[in-house]
Amino acid sequence: MDPVDALLAIASLLERERASRYRAKAFRQAAATLSSLPAEVISDPTRLRAAKGIGESTFAVIQQAVAGEVPTYLVELRGDVEPERTSALRAKLRGDLHAHTEWSDGTTPIRAMADAARVLGHEYLAITDHSPRLRVARGLSAERLREQVPLVRAASDGGLTMLAGIEVDILEDGALDQEDELLAELDIVVASVHSRLRMDSREMTRRMLAAVTHPRVNVLGHCTGRLVQGERGTRPQSQFDARVVFDACAERGVAVEINSRPERQDPPDELIAVAMDAGCLFSIDSDAHAPGQLSLLDHGAQRAEHAGVPTARIVTTWGLDRLLAWAE
Numbered sequence: 003m004d005p006v007d008a009l010l011a012i013a014s015l016l017e018r019e020r021a022s023r024y025r026a027k028a029f030r031q032a033a034a035t036l037s038s039l040p041a042e043v044i045s046d047p048t049r050l051r052a053a054k055g056i057g058e059s060t061f062a063v064i065q066q067a068v069a070g071e072v073p074t075y076l077v078e079l080r081g082d083v084e085p086e087r088t089s090a091l092r093a094k095l096r097g098d099l100h101a102h103t104e105w106s107d108g109t110t111p112i113r114a115m116a117d118a119a120r121v122l123g124h125e126y127l128a129i130t131d132h133s134p135r136l137r138v139a140r141g142l143s144a145e146r147l148r149e150q151v152p153l154v155r156a157a158s159d160g161g162l163t164m165l166a167g168i169e170v171d172i173l174e175d176g177a178l179d180q181e182d183e184l185l186a187e188l189d190i191v192v193a194s195v196h197s198r199l200r201m202d203s204r205e206m207t208r209r210m211l212a213a214v215t216h217p218r219v220n221v222l223g224h225c226t227g228r229l230v231q232g233e234r235g236t237r238p239q240s241q242f243d244a245r246v247v248f249d250a251c252a253e254r255g256v257a258v259e260i261n262s263r264p265e266r267q268d269p270p271d272e273l274i275a276v277a278m279d280a281g282c283l284f285s286i287d288s289d290a291h292a293p294g295q296l297s298l299l300d301h302g303a304q305r306a307e308h309a310g311v312p313t314a315r316i317v318t319t320w321g322l323d324r325l326l327a328w329a330e
């Protein structure tokens with residue numbers, strides 16, 4: 003087995019499991035190190051072990067791969083990680099409109115996300131890093147986003163189109179946390195609430211309405227903000243008049259996101275039903291913060307399928323041309 007492939011396969015599985023981002027990063031780092039080392043160092047265990055970026059477990063993986071074995075750690079992980087959930091709908095998804103990179107709180111460069119999306123067979127992937135007010139997530143200033151946009155588009159290759167986007171914060175008054183003229187230059191705008199999730203229902207309804215009626219918003223991200231499992235603990239869903247917000251989404255052609263992250267499962271089933279009844283479009287997104295999390299779409303697809311969401315209303319089953327025409 004190619005040792006770089008083995009290291010990346012391990013990183014990807016660790017990311018999907020959302021175990022420890024540092025552990026996954028160590029394997030990605032080792033893969034990068036190994037790709038840059040001369041063959042005589044790789045074949046010399048003493049020098050390889052001493053190389054910067056190669057630790058005890060990554061060294062063991064490399065040694066086993068070089069010896070022609072499938073590394074033990076990879077075999078174990080493959081046994082532990084729950085296999086991807088298959089559904090008829092998953093096979094129809096053609097891309098993803100919500101993903102992060104190391105520019106904000108993701109773990110890897112744009113290229114690594116593009117490579118993983120290509121392996122999944124995506125036709126398109128939108129990079130949607132956070133906006134400035136989300137300081138904990140190193141949200142991008144207008145200046146940094148302007149710098150990022152051409153790099154995202156330049157990562158398109160081999161049948162994959164990379165879309166420049168943003169996950170823009172919906173501020174407390176419903177305004178969006180980025181310059182309008184910059185939003186207008188982007189391919190995809192996902193708008194999400196990340197602060198003061200517990201505000202009063204009437205205020206929250208007004209806040210979300212203001213956001214989804216903004217002419218540049220394409221997708222309403224993880225609409226309730228709830229967390230149902232995981233290391234960040236749980237968090238109740240925010241309270242708002244879903245019918246009013248989803249009616250506005252339907253009228254404006256804004257897609258309600260079905261966020262695939264297992265710890266979010268947002269919207270809850272009962273709100274997916276309200277959005278269906280309102281006639282909304284949907285976008286099944288990974289909200290990946292690492293390449294191995296792009297595959298989490300299987301969770302969202304399964305939930306949408308169980309809820310009976312018609313395929314035609316899921317924008318991420320559309321081809322690129324139709325998607326772009328809608329997003330404009």
Ligand SMILES: [Zn+2]
Pocket residue numbers: 169194196223224
């Ligand atoms: Zn978010």
Ligand SMILES: [Zn+2]
Pocket residue numbers: 100101102169289
């Ligand atoms: Zn996100």
